[in-house]
Amino acid sequence: MSTYKTSSKIWKAVKGFFGFWKDFLVGDSPVLALGAVIILAVAYLLRSSAVLAPAVAVVLVLVLITFTVWQKTWKRRRLRP
Amino acid sequence: MIDQSTVLLFITVALASAVEATEALTILLAAGITRGWRSTFEGALLAIACLALIVLAVGTALIRYVPLYALRTVVGILLLIFGLQWLTKAILRQTGFKAAHDEHDIYDKEVAALSKEAGIRGRRDSLAFAVSFKGVLLEGMEVVMIVISFGLATKSGNQLETATLGAFLGVAVMTAAAAVIAKPLARVPENYMKLGVGDLLTTFGLFWMGEGVGVQWPLGDAFLPVLLAIIFLTTVGLIAYFRRVHKREMEAAA
Numbered sequence: 001m002s003t004y005k006t007s008s009k010i011w012k013a014v015k016g017f018f019g020f021w022k023d024f025l026v027g028d029s030p031v032l033a034l035g036a037v038i039i040l041a042v043a044y045l046l047r048s049s050a051v052l053a054p055a056v057a058v059v060l061v062l063v064l065i066t067f068t069v070w071q072k073t074w075k076r077r078r079l080r081p
Numbered sequence: 082m083i084d085q086s087t088v089l090l091f092i093t094v095a096l097a098s099a100v101e102a103t104e105a106l107t108i109l110l111a112a113g114i115t116r117g118w119r120s121t122f123e124g125a126l127l128a129i130a131c132l133a134l135i136v137l138a139v140g141t142a143l144i145r146y147v148p149l150y151a152l153r154t155v156v157g158i159l160l161l162i163f164g165l166q167w168l169t170k171a172i173l174r175q176t177g178f179k180a181a182h183d184e185h186d187i188y189d190k191e192v193a194a195l196s197k198e199a200g201i202r203g204r205r206d207s208l209a210f211a212v213s214f215k216g217v218l219l220e221g222m223e224v225v226m227i228v229i230s231f232g233l234a235t236k237s238g239n240q241l242e243t244a245t246l247g248a249f250l251g252v253a254v255m256t257a258a259a260a261v262i263a264k265p266l267a268r269v270p271e272n273y274m275k276l277g278v279g280d281l282l283t284t285f286g287l288f289w290m291g292e293g294v295g296v297q298w299p300l301g302d303a304f305l306p307v308l309l310a311i312i313f314l315t316t317v318g319l320i321a322y323f324r325r326v327h328k329r330e331m332e333a334a335a
Binding site: 024025027029032033035036037039040043044046047048050053054057058061062064065066068069072073076077 | 154159162168169172176178223286290294295298299304308312319326327330
């Protein structure tokens with residue numbers, strides 16, 4: 001019984017720890033976190049091109065900001081009666 | 082000679098800390114006024130000590146054991162995510178699609194919740210202590226991440242002191258303001274500050290993440306203000322556009 005209680009406490013603590021970091025990093029915008037990872041991957045793949053890599057990285061960030069704001073406003077507009 | 086990126090770094094950390102301090106101070110004021118100041122201060126001080134320890138321990142370990150390019154990649158992506166989160170929320174608030182952060186409302190809710198609990202037992206109030214400790218620790222964690230990130234990812238590899246000083250300045254200014262008016266800091270233009278910090282975090286995040294993976298920015302460090310201007314102008318454009326959309330919808334609904 002006590003072993004069960006201890007393991008359940010550990011499990012709760014582990015879940016709490018990862019939940020905290022998930023909230024901290026992803027929050028209510030998984031698209032932003034995913035988008036940032038995609039930008040990282042694209043920048044890494046294009047790193048040898050001195051012109052393309054910075055240009056594409058900047059454009060992708062601007063697209064990500066615009067898309068996220070549009071998506072959130074669209075969701076809110078849809079929920080409106 | 083202080084270079085341009087150090088000044089930007091200092092301003093970013095000071096502004097980010099000021100924003101987080103506004104939120105933490107609202108909780109502290111509510112706890113202090115309803116439950117007494119002694120335990121509230123004790124909780125806040127313990128949280129600040131914990132945050133300082135985290136900066137020291139994590140900062141020192143990272144400098145010693147992690148190569149700069151790896152640090153910049155990780156720090157860059159973290160800052161980019163933080164920056165984008167702050168920026169999009171601030172844009173939504175600025176356009177009217179999301180309610181503005183209301184310190185008075187948060188303060189009233191905290192006061193109501195704290196007043197419901199049983200009165201103070203003995204000289205120490207564990208509830209005030211716990212509320213202020215948790216409030217300062219949670220709001221401070223984001224500042225700690227920013228201090229560590231900015232402190233370690235610069236070209237010299239260690240600007241932890243500059244970043245820490247920036248954080249202290251931001252918190253000190255807000256604390257002094259809260260002490261003078263002894264009310265929630267509702268008049269602080271929090272959303273404008275969040276917009277500014279969001280722009281700065283996104284700029285630094287993208288720049289360092291790029292450097293970490295080997296992107297060669299045109300003009301080197303001098304590209305930072307250019308990048309900041311591009312992101313800032315996009316933000317202004319988005320606010321203007323979505324504000325019009327919101328206004329049109331409000332008029333159609335009326």
